[in-house]
Amino acid sequence: MSLVLLGSLGGxxxxxxxxxxxxxxxxxxxxGALAPGVQxxxxxxxxxxxxxxxxxxxxxxxxxxxxxNLVETRPGHGTFVVGKIDPFVTNLDVASGVGSEGVTAxxxxxxxxxxxxxxxxxxxxxxxxGTVASELRMAEGATMVSRHQQRFIDDIPWxxxxxxxxxxxxxxxxxxxxxxxxxxxxxxxxxxxxxLGIKQVGWRDKITVRMPNPTETTFFRLPDDGRVAVFEIRRxxxxxxxxxxxxxxxxxxxDRNQFVMNFGNVxxxxxxxxxAG
Amino acid sequence: MSLVLLGSLGGxxxxxxxxxxxxxxxxxxxxGALAPGVQxxxxxxxxxxxxxxxxxxxxxxxxxxxxxNLVETRPGHGTFVVGKIDPFVTNLDVASGVGSEGVTAxxxxxxxxxxxxxxxxxxxxxxxxGTVASELRMAEGATMVSRHQQRFIDDIPWxxxxxxxxxxxxxxxxxxxxxxxxxxxxxxxxxxxxxLGIKQVGWRDKITVRMPNPTETTFFRLPDDGRVAVFEIRRxxxxxxxxxxxxxxxxxxxDRNQFVMNFGNVxxxxxxxxxAG
DNA sequence: GGGTATTTGTCCGTATGTATT
DNA sequence: AAATACATACGGACAAATACC
Numbered sequence: 001m002s003l004v005l006l007g008s009l010g011g012x013x014x015x016x017x018x019x020x021x022x023x024x025x026x027x028x029x030x031x032g033a034l035a036p037g038v039q040x041x042x043x044x045x046x047x048x049x050x051x052x053x054x055x056x057x058x059x060x061x062x063x064x065x066x067x068x069n070l071v072e073t074r075p076g077h078g079t080f081v082v083g084k085i086d087p088f089v090t091n092l093d094v095a096s097g098v099g100s101e102g103v104t105a106x107x108x109x110x111x112x113x114x115x116x117x118x119x120x121x122x123x124x125x126x127x128x129x130g131t132v133a134s135e136l137r138m139a140e141g142a143t144m145v146s147r148h149q150q151r152f153i154d155d156i157p158w159x160x161x162x163x164x165x166x167x168x169x170x171x172x173x174x175x176x177x178x179x180x181x182x183x184x185x186x187x188x189x190x191x192x193x194x195x196l197g198i199k200q201v202g203w204r205d206k207i208t209v210r211m212p213n214p215t216e217t218t219f220f221r222l223p224d225d226g227r228v229a230v231f232e233i234r235r236x237x238x239x240x241x242x243x244x245x246x247x248x249x250x251x252x253x254x255d256r257n258q259f260v261m262n263f264g265n266v267x268x269x270x271x272x273x274x275x276a277g
Numbered sequence: 278m279s280l281v282l283l284g285s286l287g288g289x290x291x292x293x294x295x296x297x298x299x300x301x302x303x304x305x306x307x308x309g310a311l312a313p314g315v316q317x318x319x320x321x322x323x324x325x326x327x328x329x330x331x332x333x334x335x336x337x338x339x340x341x342x343x344x345x346n347l348v349e350t351r352p353g354h355g356t357f358v359v360g361k362i363d364p365f366v367t368n369l370d371v372a373s374g375v376g377s378e379g380v381t382a383x384x385x386x387x388x389x390x391x392x393x394x395x396x397x398x399x400x401x402x403x404x405x406x407g408t409v410a411s412e413l414r415m416a417e418g419a420t421m422v423s424r425h426q427q428r429f430i431d432d433i434p435w436x437x438x439x440x441x442x443x444x445x446x447x448x449x450x451x452x453x454x455x456x457x458x459x460x461x462x463x464x465x466x467x468x469x470x471x472x473l474g475i476k477q478v479g480w481r482d483k484i485t486v487r488m489p490n491p492t493e494t495t496f497f498r499l500p501d502d503g504r505v506a507v508f509e510i511r512r513x514x515x516x517x518x519x520x521x522x523x524x525x526x527x528x529x530x531x532d533r534n535q536f537v538m539n540f541g542n543v544x545x546x547x548x549x550x551x552x553a554g
Numbered sequence: 555g556g557g558t559a560t561t562t563g564t565c566c567g568t569a570t571g572t573a574t575t
Numbered sequence: 576a577a578a579t580a581c582a583t584a585c586g587g588a589c590a591a592a593t594a595c596c
Contacts, residue, residue, distance in 0.1 A: 016583060042561060054585045059562085067344065068488060068503040075562045076593030087485075093540055202541025208364075209486055209506070209531040211345055226345040229486070229506060229531070242544035254486040254506070261538060263370055264479025267519035293564060319580060331566050336581085352581045353574035 018060035021050050025061065029070050029081055036083035040071060043079075067227055069255070085256045088115070088153055092205055092233075092261040120150040124181050132164050135236055136244050143167035145178055147188070150219065157220050158257070161250040163188065169196060188246070189237075198245055203237040209254060220253045228255050295337035298327050302338065306347050306358055313360040317348060320356075344504055346532070362533045365392070365430055369482055369510075369538040397427040401458050409441050412513055412524050420444035422455055424465070427496065434497050435533065440465065440525040446473060465523070466514075475522055480514040486531060497530045506531050 028034045046058040065071045148162045169175040174195040192198045222228045231252040305311045323335040342348045402423045425439045446452040451472040469475045499505045508529040
């Protein structure tokens with residue numbers, strides 16, 4: 001073992017032992033000597049490898065790697081190098097992206113990358129507008145409808161989406177399907193235009209990253225320490241009069257998602273397809 | 278103290294002691310009982326408060342809070358509730374956003390929010406195109422120019438930006454200022470159009486979140502455990518012929534940045550200004 | 555299904571080092 | 576210089592989760 005022992009260097013303060021161990025393991029991971037999915041030596045084996053350090057010390061080293069998502073521990077089993085997830089790329093500048101909950105649009109976008117999409121039936125709730133009231137320019141306490149869906153890709157939980165609409169859309173009598181718990185294959189946008197003549201002419205997206213809440217941690221099967229954050233994209237859509245017609249909040253784990261958007265004239269992206277064109 | 282003692286509940290497996298302590302402290306933080314900036318009890322005081330738990334156990338609780346960015350520890354001083362940072366919002370759909378390095382455009386965008394912007398002089402490098410070659414559709418090994426800048430808001434390091442241009446822009450003789458280490462107040466885009474007639478007509482942004490590298494950790498003064506990630510926005514800009522004319526990579530810490538973009542017709546946002554209009 | 559071995563998780567006490575006031 | 580507070584490191588004991596027979 002080539003680790004520098006604590007205190008053996010005169011010039012500067014030596015790194016703590018657990019960091020030396022962590023750095024050594026990290027180097028082995030990043031160089032490929034420890035490939036993704038491979039099990040690390042057990043804590044007792046690591047003790048022997050690293051100068052008979054205490055088990056708690058090698059555990060500190062492993063914790064350091066865990067905090068950086070380089071390894072994951074499975075109780076009773078071992079510690080393993082994490083595998084890279086093939087990220088899914090969402091286009092934010094097409095109507096089929098965030099906010100259009102229709103399974104058809106979603107499916108066409110996902111299958112373009114040869115992946116298997118799945119959308120849960122929406123869960124409908126009717127409540128008083130709370131914090132979202134101002135974003136929809138509704139009075140505090142006005143009634144609204146929310147439609148919540150879970151989305152999967154290749155059976156992996158990929159995003160959680162909740163859309164909020166004014167209850168007046170339903171009260172006016174036209175948009176009765178808004179409060180029915182079934183998917184609207186062509187999307188709510190199309191439905192609202194057909195039924196109420198309300199036309200979506202633009203939207204604003206706000207992107208933040210935050211810690212997941214317990215619901216999200218469970219659904220996405222994230223580690224219960226907070227090391228995997230989530231994107232939160234809040235899309236406010238407007239009609240021709242500049243009035244917000246809905247708010248869609250979509251949450252994506254950062255470890256499996258990316259976003260792309262185009263402005264102005266942009267050539268079509270060359271997809272990495274294997275066709276012999 | 279109202280914590281449930283380990284093992285005292287019959288029905289289900291009790292939470293570990295350190296989690297109970299952490300949850301209790303978390304509740305106090307989120308309820309405001311422990312306000313941002315306030316010092317937590319010291320480890321020895323926490324021992325007494327929580328049933329004479331071991332110091333190592335209360336430290337585990339504090340570590341759990343630290344990993345979630347709820348508290349931060351200062352050696353020799355104490356543990357403190359973290360203060361919220363007022364996030365800076367970047368518009369991605371205006372040319373003054375990412376990629377336009379001109380200090381004028383940047384300053385106008387930032388001061389709109391009454392903040393003090395600052396941009397370092399660019400560091401110029403000329404190298405062989407490596408991984409960025411394909412994004413600029415250049416041959417592997419072609420020469421390119423990079424311009425790197427550090428940006429601050431209210432003296433806080435806010436973003437790191439590097440733009441890559443083909444060296445042919447300079448070789449052709451027109452764009453000589455591209456390789457001079459001074460800011461271009463009106464932006465490079467304007468300069469290229471004036472000098473070479475190369476007009477930027479659109480761009481594509483790709484947004485990801487990743488761990489900071491050591492350079493970024495130092496510059497942004499991030500904690501050296503990896504709990505604050507960074508946005509990486511890669512903007513490829515295209516000219517009228519659909520050829521990429523530059524690649525701009527900008528890195529922002531997620532704890533102090535948000536992004537907004539508009540599509541279609543969107544009413545101007547009502548800023549939360551204090552004027553009595 | 556049950557039992558056993560393996561491996562990580564929790565908790566303890568103690569000692570010493572380092573940073574700050 | 577001394578006191579305070581967090582950081583590192585050690586060793587030990589038992590619990591909980593998993594795999595395997």
